[in-house]
Amino acid sequence: MSPQEPGHFRRFARMAMAILAVRRLSETEPVPQPELPPRPAESMEAGVDPSERTVPANPRAETLVAVLLAVAGLFGLGFLVTYIFEGLNTQLLGLAVGGMLLLLAAASIIAGKAVVPQETSVEERDALLEPTEVEGVVELVESGGEGVSRRGLLIGCGCLAGAGVLTAAATPLASTGPRLTPIHETPWHRGRRMLDERDQPYRASDIEVGTFYTAFPEGAKWDQVGGPLLLVKLPPTFLELPRQRRAWGTEAQGILAFSKICPHAGCAISLYRYPTFSPDLTGNAQPAFTCPCHYSTFLPGRGGELVFGPAGRDLPQLPVMIDGDGYLRAAGGFDEDVGPSWVNVHRVGE
Amino acid sequence: MAKFVRRRAVRFARWNEQRVGAATGIRWMLRYVFPDHWSFLLGEIALYSFIVLVLTGIYLALFYIPSDSQVVYHGTYAPLLGEHMSEAYRSVVNISLDVPAGLLIRQTHHWAADVFIASILVHFARVLFTSAYRKPRDLNFWIGLTMLMLGILEGFFGYSLVDDLLSGMGLVIAYAVAFSIPGIGAQLAFLVWGGPYPGSGRFLNRLELLHILVLPALIAILITFHIAMIMRQHHSQFPGRGRRERNVVGTPMWPAYALRSIGLLRATSGVLFLLGGLVQINPIWQWGPYHVWLSENGAQPDWYVGWLIGALRLMPNFEPSIGNVTLIPNPFWGGALFPLLCFAVFFAWPWLDRKFTKDHRRHDLLTRPRDRPVHTGLAAAFLSWIFAIYAAGADDRIFYRLHINYTAQIHFWEAAIWVVPILVFFFTRGVCRSLQRSSAHPLREWQGEIVSRRGDGSVETLALSEDRIEKPPSQAPVGTIPGKSTKE
Numbered sequence: 002m003s004p005q006e007p008g009h010f011r012r013f014a015r016m017a018m019a020i021l022a023v024r025r026l027s028e029t030e031p032v033p034q035p036e037l038p039p040r041p042a043e044s045m046e047a048g049v050d051p052s053e054r055t056v057p058a059n060p061r062a063e064t065l066v067a068v069l070l071a072v073a074g075l076f077g078l079g080f081l082v083t084y085i086f087e088g089l090n091t092q093l094l095g096l097a098v099g100g101m102l103l104l105l106a107a108a109s110i111i112a113g114k115a116v117v118p119q120e121t122s123v124e125e126r127d128a129l130l131e132p133t134e135v136e137g138v139v140e141l142v143e144s145g146g147e148g149v150s151r152r153g154l155l156i157g158c159g160c161l162a163g164a165g166v167l168t169a170a171a172t173p174l175a176s177t178g179p180r181l182t183p184i185h186e187t188p189w190h191r192g193r194r195m196l197d198e199r200d201q202p203y204r205a206s207d208i209e210v211g212t213f214y215t216a217f218p219e220g221a222k223w224d225q226v227g228g229p230l231l232l233v234k235l236p237p238t239f240l241e242l243p244r245q246r247r248a249w250g251t252e253a254q255g256i257l258a259f260s261k262i263c264p265h266a267g268c269a270i271s272l273y274r275y276p277t278f279s280p281d282l283t284g285n286a287q288p289a290f291t292c293p294c295h296y297s298t299f300l301p302g303r304g305g306e307l308v309f310g311p312a313g314r315d316l317p318q319l320p321v322m323i324d325g326d327g328y329l330r331a332a333g334g335f336d337e338d339v340g341p342s343w344v345n346v347h348r349v350g351e
Numbered sequence: 352m353a354k355f356v357r358r359r360a361v362r363f364a365r366w367n368e369q370r371v372g373a374a375t376g377i378r379w380m381l382r383y384v385f386p387d388h389w390s391f392l393l394g395e396i397a398l399y400s401f402i403v404l405v406l407t408g409i410y411l412a413l414f415y416i417p418s419d420s421q422v423v424y425h426g427t428y429a430p431l432l433g434e435h436m437s438e439a440y441r442s443v444v445n446i447s448l449d450v451p452a453g454l455l456i457r458q459t460h461h462w463a464a465d466v467f468i469a470s471i472l473v474h475f476a477r478v479l480f481t482s483a484y485r486k487p488r489d490l491n492f493w494i495g496l497t498m499l500m501l502g503i504l505e506g507f508f509g510y511s512l513v514d515d516l517l518s519g520m521g522l523v524i525a526y527a528v529a530f531s532i533p534g535i536g537a538q539l540a541f542l543v544w545g546g547p548y549p550g551s552g553r554f555l556n557r558l559e560l561l562h563i564l565v566l567p568a569l570i571a572i573l574i575t576f577h578i579a580m581i582m583r584q585h586h587s588q589f590p591g592r593g594r595r596e597r598n599v600v601g602t603p604m605w606p607a608y609a610l611r612s613i614g615l616l617r618a619t620s621g622v623l624f625l626l627g628g629l630v631q632i633n634p635i636w637q638w639g640p641y642h643v644w645l646s647e648n649g650a651q652p653d654w655y656v657g658w659l660i661g662a663l664r665l666m667p668n669f670e671p672s673i674g675n676v677t678l679i680p681n682p683f684w685g686g687a688l689f690p691l692l693c694f695a696v697f698f699a700w701p702w703l704d705r706k707f708t709k710d711h712r713r714h715d716l717l718t719r720p721r722d723r724p725v726h727t728g729l730a731a732a733f734l735s736w737i738f739a740i741y742a743a744g745a746d747d748r749i750f751y752r753l754h755i756n757y758t759a760q761i762h763f764w765e766a767a768i769w770v771v772p773i774l775v776f777f778f779t780r781g782v783c784r785s786l787q788r789s790s791a792h793p794l795r796e797w798q799g800e801i802v803s804r805r806g807d808g809s810v811e812t813l814a815l816s817e818d819r820i821e822k823p824p825s826q827a828p829v830g831t832i833p834g835k836s837t838k839e
Contacts, residue, residue, distance in 0.1 A: 095628005313670025
């Protein structure tokens with residue numbers, strides 16, 4: 002035991018104090034507190050004693066409260082009666098129970114204002130900060146560590162133990178979710194047929210110009226972000242696909258497929274403007290898909306290019322082909338990841 | 352009768368005293384003084400809405416089934432017959448249309464949630480504008496802000512449990528926002544949803560656990576702390592007759608205040624039940640079940656998520672990326688950063704206040720908004736920024752009702768959200784200063800204007816000195832028009 006021990010000890014105690022925020026308190030408010038100048042906010046009449054007490058004698062108010070209470074009780078019974086005979090009549094039930102409560106409210110407010118004694122009273126506030134108490138607590142905490150010599154070692158190992166406890170406590174959370182491996186997967190690959198909502202495969206001849214269709218993957222789960230598709234047929238005048246995908250427009254007689262899930266926030270795109278959307282407000286109208294959540298707008302004729310709204314990337318496109326029987330099939334996978342973006346999401350290169 | 356009741360009461364008090372020894376505490380409670388001001392009741396409305404929420408929520412939990420297994424509807428509501436839907440959605444349709452009084456309780460629960468958050472917000476505004484958040488109430492201010500955050504989350508979870516079209520559209524946006532968090536977004540969303548959207552079968556169980564146990568328990572604990580802190584420090588009060596920093600003037604708890612407050616509890620719940628019975632809210636049978644390929648733009652979420660929708664819609668398509676790899680997806684800005692920033696500013700507000708005013712003193716007297724024109728202007732400007740973004744979230748409804756071009760509206764708001772706060776700041780500051788100059792002031796002894804009539808019959812208004820503490824001249828003019836004088 003060296004004579005420096007108490008110094009070390011004090012430092013440790015100060016750290017404990019910081020944790021308790023006691024130290025901060027004494028920093029911002031030096032103790033003992035000097036007398037502050039009078040506060041400008043205080044009224045000139047602050048010194049007056051406003052205490053008063055009046056005892057009302059108001060038999061009429063008492064009668065009124067009694068009547069309100071009785072009628073409220075009847076409304077409560079009315080609720081039961083309504084429930085028995087008109088149990089699905091939400092309006093009557095609401096009137097009965099709401100009326101009961103409002104009558105009770107009126108009764109208690111009138112009683113509080115006109116039946117019971119009215120009193121204005123003054124209560125002193127506690128000082129809250131008792132400098133001697135704070136010192137006392139600090140000393141008490143300090144005294145708990147008296148005679149402990151290997152403080153640094155204990156604190157270090159304590160931190161290690163704490164980290165271990167936190168890690169162990171958080172670990173089971175990992176089992177709540179699967180691994181990220183399926184994040185790039187969709188059910189669409191070359192050859193998969195496209196179904197309508199009644200489970201029937203789409204034929205190329207079903208798809209007409211001027212409207213859009215929702216298609217689902219045959220033999221796969223529909224309720225997944227990569228599942229549903231938008232199908233449209235565009236006349237050649239509107240087909241301005243990017244160079245690498247130019248063939249996707251002609252391969253299936255102008256029938257184009259896109260992910261139905263907006264790459265902004267994942268809502269289903271359900272508005273199709275044919276061909277009334279003018280991206281530059283010049284009246285040069287184009288067919289456009291619009292998401293009803295945040296109104297991101299994409300041009301199918303330009304391969305799903307974003308022209309308005311907050312989405313950060315284009316609408317993913319899927320190549321379409323027509324098989325020998327006239328059915329529509331995927332001719333490959335999407336050109337980029339589907340669904341809302343995440344860090345590292347794969348987007349179409351410029 | 353009265354004698355009998357008294358004897359019983361005394362016997363009970365004695366019984367209680369011998370075991371608990373609480374008479375001193377009870378006596379203190381009964382004499383506890385509440386300052387009289389209507390704006391101190393806003394927080395009570397939130398508390399009473401919470402009570403209604405808990406009671407109606409327990410009832411709803413008796414019927415709700417948190418299951419995503421697909422069933423076919425064969426119930427009493429003809430338009431949905433034969434529809435494939437989740438068991439969760441079917442259970443809520445049944446609560447609404449088949450359980451006697453079920454719809455009343457469900458709609459009251461929904462209205463109570465809307466009123467709960469609205470009253471917290473208005474209460475918060477009162478605290479902000481009257482500078483009630485200063486020491487020693489900064490701690491309670493932070494507790495209150497935390498409850499506001501939890502309340503918004505809790506309300507969102509509540510309408511997400513229904514698994515109707517509106518729920519699904521809200522949840523997928525929440526999923527996208529979680530997904531967009533840099534670094535850990537996808538992992539986090541997969542953990543919460545149990546896999547890629549719409550998630551595993553356990554997701555609704557998790558959501559229900561959060562909605563009916565974890566968040567309400569947290570809010571209840573915070574309410575307890577909030578009230579305990581108030582009782583320890585007492586309410587703040589506006590300056591006035593007999594009111595000093597170190598006292599509190601008002602009505603004692605027993606009997607008048609208790610009766611009035613019980614009256615407010617009953618009035619709040621009465622209005623909520625009337626709303627629940629008479630005013631339709633979230634008719635989920637009309638929205639239909641949710642599937643990832645369905646959406647519509649007529650279903651509107653609850654009011655307290657409107658600011659986030661506005662932010663998501665207004666955010667330009669800014670998505671930093673390197674080559675074809677995204678760095679920060681777009682929903683992060685409006686859906687995560689924007690609300691975090693707003694709350695960060697509010698959490699820092701008491702600290703910023705101390706920083707700029709250098710006032711570290713304890714304050715138990717409130718400051719009227721007009722007496723801090725710049726502070727009031729800044730608070731109003733910041734709130735107006737949030738509300739301008741909120742308003743931008745209604746642009747599709749404005750397009751739908753008034754046929755004002757949506758694209759043009761977005762461009763308008765892109766500028767307006769920056770212009771509006773500046774105008775609001777100068778306007779509010781000006782109003783505060785002119786109120787200070789021109790209208791009655793309860794802090795000062797005498798208010799009013801001195802009007803004197805000259806010999807020729809014309810009337811003259813005498814100007815008062817700037818601080819207006821001076822009394823009217825002793826030789827009284829012909830007539831005075833007193834303002835709201837606090838002098839007896």
